Amino acid sequence: MSKLIHPIAGTVALVTILSFWLATVWSEAFAGEQAVRMVKTLVPYGFFILVPALMAAGGSGFSLGKHMRGPLIVAKKKRMPIIAANGLLILIPSALYLSFKARTGAFDMDFYVIQAIELIAGAANITMLSLNMRDGQRLSRRRAGHPDANGA
Template sequence: MPKAIHPIAGAIAFITIVGFWLSTAISELFMGAQVVTTVKIMIPWGFFILLPALMAVGGSGFRLAKKMRGPLVTAKKKRMPFIAANGILILIPSALYLSYKAQAGALDAAFYAVQAVELIAGAVNIALLGLNMRDGLRLTCLCWDR
């Protein structure tokens, strides 16, 4: 079962995070304050999709990794603490703060400073998650070769 859950939950989480990042970047670069406000208010609601997907991918990945060894598994395990810490310590609090500020209509310097940090931290997580997906696909291909 974890073999089926892991890639599906991982894809859902990855697509959700990329969606958050792209909607933020596009609204900031090309849309007005009303769209930015709407995007920032809606992102925390996306946590109802993202957090269960992350729990499923984390749990299934942990279970799958118990049975596997090798450099790809080791690399994935080493990235996970950074991905999790980035999400818990930077991305979630930033999203909640930005939603609060957007609801208050306070798109001020503090809003944009946190927004910049969130975009950078989000890009880092997208890159790390992408590397984990790549390595996961390589592991799957290795299993098919056996």
């Protein structure tokens, strides 16, 4: 069951974070204040999708990798605490703060500083989750005996 849940949950988590990030960049760069307010207000509601997806991906990944060894597993295991800490300590608090500021129309220097931090932290998580997905695909190919198992 973990073999089915893990890639689905990981993909949902990655797509959710990517959609938050892209919606933020789009609204800031190409839309007006009303669009920024809407995006920043809606992002915390996406946590109802994101948090369970990350929990399912992490739990199923831990289960799948429990008895596995090798550099790809080590790399995935090293990235996961960073992804989790980044989300819990930077991304979620930033999103909640920005949502509050946007709803009150307070687009001040604090808003934009936290917004920049959130975009950088979000890009880091997108990168690390993408690397985990790539490594997971390589592991799956290796287990299936695929000739491109090492990503060459």
